[in-house]
Amino acid sequence: MTDTSDFVRIEHAQKSFGKLEVLKDISLTVERGQIVAIIGPSGSGKSTLLRAINDLDALTGGEIWLDGVQVNKTLPHRQYEKHINEMRQQIGMVFQHFNLFPHLTVRENVTMAPMLLKDLSKAEANKLAEEQLDHVGMLERIDYYPSQLSGGQKQRVAIARALAMKPKLMLFDEATSALDPELVDEVNQVMKKLAEDHMTMIIVTHEMDFAAAVCDRVLFMDQGVVVEEGPPEVVFKNPVKDRTREFLRKHIEGAK
Numbered sequence: 001m002t003d004t005s006d007f008v009r010i011e012h013a014q015k016s017f018g019k020l021e022v023l024k025d026i027s028l029t030v031e032r033g034q035i036v037a038i039i040g041p042s043g044s045g046k047s048t049l050l051r052a053i054n055d056l057d058a059l060t061g062g063e064i065w066l067d068g069v070q071v072n073k074t075l076p077h078r079q080y081e082k083h084i085n086e087m088r089q090q091i092g093m094v095f096q097h098f099n100l101f102p103h104l105t106v107r108e109n110v111t112m113a114p115m116l117l118k119d120l121s122k123a124e125a126n127k128l129a130e131e132q133l134d135h136v137g138m139l140e141r142i143d144y145y146p147s148q149l150s151g152g153q154k155q156r157v158a159i160a161r162a163l164a165m166k167p168k169l170m171l172f173d174e175a176t177s178a179l180d181p182e183l184v185d186e187v188n189q190v191m192k193k194l195a196e197d198h199m200t201m202i203i204v205t206h207e208m209d210f211a212a213a214v215c216d217r218v219l220f221m222d223q224g225v226v227v228e229e230g231p232p233e234v235v236f237k238n239p240v241k242d243r244t245r246e247f248l249r250k251h252i253e254g255a256k
Contacts (some may be wrong), residue, residue, distance in 0.1 A: 006054070007032040007067055007200055008169060014061035015048055022048045023059070024224040030217075033068075033198040037211035037232070040221035041225070041247060044206045052171050054091040055084055056120045066090060067168055067254070089117055092162030093171040096178050100146040100161075106133065109178060110161045117165070125164075132160040136190045137253040152183030159190055170194065172203040188214075214234050220244045 006029035015023035022045045030036050038046045051057040055072050064071040069085050073080065100109050110132060111125035120128065133139045136156040146154055148184055155175060162170060172191065176184040188210050194201060195214050205211055211218055211232055218235040220228045220243075228241045239245050 004206065006030065006065075007034075008202070009065040010049075010053070010062070011054060011065070012062040013049065013064070014058055015045070015057060015059045017050060019205070019221045022224050023052070025228055026062075026224075028219065028226060028229070030200065030202060033200055034217065035195050035199075035201045035203065036217045036219065037213045037215040038202065038221060039205045039206070039208065039211060039247075040227075044221040046221050046226040047173050050093075050171050050202060050204050053169075053171060054093060055083065055090050056093075085117070089165050091171060092165060092167035092169070094155070094158050094162055094175045096174045098146070098151075098158045098178075100144050100157060102107055105143050105145055106138065106149075106157050109146070109157060110164050113161070114164050128164050129160070132163045135163065135193070136160045137186075137203045150183060151179045152186040155179065155187045156190055159187075159194075168200065170199055170201045172201065172205070174204050174206065177206060206250070206251075208236060222247070 008030035009043055010026060010028050015028040026049060027177045038049065040046050048057050052059050053071065055064070058071055066087065068086070073083055075083055100139050104112070105131055107126065110129040111122070112119045114125045114128055115122065130139060130142065136159050137159060138153060138156050141149065141153065176187050181188065184207070188207070191201070191203070192214055202249065203211070203215065215232055217228050217229060218232045220235060222243055228235060228239055235244065236248065239248065
């Protein structure tokens with residue numbers, strides 16, 4: 001029987017693409033309201049682990065649990081589709097490249113999923129969109145098209161769109177890495193505000209300063225395993241593992 005007291009529980013996660021083993025027996029938990037950063041070099045499995053949480057990258061082995069319910073159940077196709085759609089409504093995900101519909105306005109991008117998946121009326125979805133866009137500082141651009149927005153503004157709309165589904169968990173997959181440096185802070189400020197609201201978040205990031213300032217825990221991944229984890233003040237200032245120290249030293253040198 002699985003212990004469901006942890007909000008997110010990953011048990012013995014394994015993922016292979018052909019002969020390439022990307023995740024190697026990863027087990028970890030995230031408590032409700034925690035903000036967890038995942039750091040590590042490119043190709044270490046960070047994004048694959050994040051995508052596995054909502055079964056976008058189906059695991060080769062292992063289990064993912066959210067709030068006591070197994071996400072990656074083995075079910076007949078129709079039952080699985082119904083189950084995973086219900087689970088994904090509880091998991092907001094923000095990608096590196098925004099994924100907004102270019103032919104829809106900001107309002108339409110945010111209202112589409114609540115109307116389709118939660119059967120909200122147009123008026124109810126509009127009210128929800130206005131609330132979430134106001135939350136991320138984008139209400140005044142509600143009738144703009146994505147082509148009329150900066151990268152940072154697009155990402156804030158993408159966050160509002162995810163929040164409009166009222167998720168239990170937010171996943172951020174390098175949400176600022178495609179942005180110009182001057183636009184990074186406006187997205188980070190929104191994520192900091194979510195942290196203050198005690199939203200449970202798992203964040204794949206290259207921004208060590210942000211992770212140190214906002215996150216409760218930091219996981220360092222390399223070659224498909226979690227090498228080290230702990231509070232940011234320990235992982236960043238006094239890491240135990242040589243591989244963590246080497247990565248942080250190279251990252252600091254590269255940032256100079």
